[in-house]
Amino acid sequence: MARETILVVDDEIEIINLLEIYLMNEGYTLLKASDGAEALELLNTHHVDLIILDVMMPNMDGIQACMKIREEKQMPIIMLSAKGQEIDKITGLSIGADDYVTKPFSPLEILARVKSQLRRYKYLNTPLTKDENEMIINDLVINITTHKVSIDQREVKLTPREFAILKVLAKNRGIVLSMEQIYEEVWQEPFFEANNTIMVHIRKIREKIEVDPSNPQIIKTVWGIGYIIE
Known part of the structure; x- marks a missing residue:
């Protein structure tokens, strides 16, 4: 407590x-x-x-x-x-x-x-040395080495794909990434316009890390373009 x-x-x-x-x-x-x-x-x-x-x-x-x-x-x-x-x-x-x-x-x-x-x-x-393998975004902590994610000190279980998508967005913090960019970075294959895979995965990630998934504060949608972690 x-x-x-x-x-x-x-x-x-x-x-x-x-x-x-x-x-x-x-x-x-x-x-x-x-x-x-x-x-x-x-x-x-x-x-x-x-x-x-x-x-x-x-x-x-x-x-x-x-x-x-x-x-x-x-x-x-x-x-x-x-x-x-x-x-x-x-x-x-x-x-x-x-x-x-x-x-x-x-x-x-x-x-x-x-x-x-x-x-x-x-x-x-904190006087401690920052862990270079960790990305910290407000209450969200992403460890690149261990693939562990926590929000408000509570560990969150992500699938490998979900983790990869979150990592890509976090590494490009402040930059809007299109679904095509995210897909090709994570899957390493061409993106098809009708593919809604990214939308489904983003929804699942939000359900695990957002206080209110319907009003996300970490992964935000930029309508008509893609997603961003500000």
């Missing part, structure tokens, strides 16, 4: 109570504050691994609090804001927030983002 401490800063008690249920159920320790000033006081007296920070609050809002926090601390910050306040997202990310979620949100989405940010932060700040 997780043991990290999460600081939730929001003036809406209903949101704090909702997040408390989900975060504590995952084993996280929770600290709560109703505005930015109270959050800064807690940071002076407690170790915090990640902050969930609302934008609109009395006394000191989330933008001001984020700026003050970033003067000294580097833990991940996930900002919350009402839907449609695009300027808050731009401002928050530009002053040091690591992620941004609009209200209303799914608690499971928040939980997934918390895990992703904590994993990335630990990985970037």
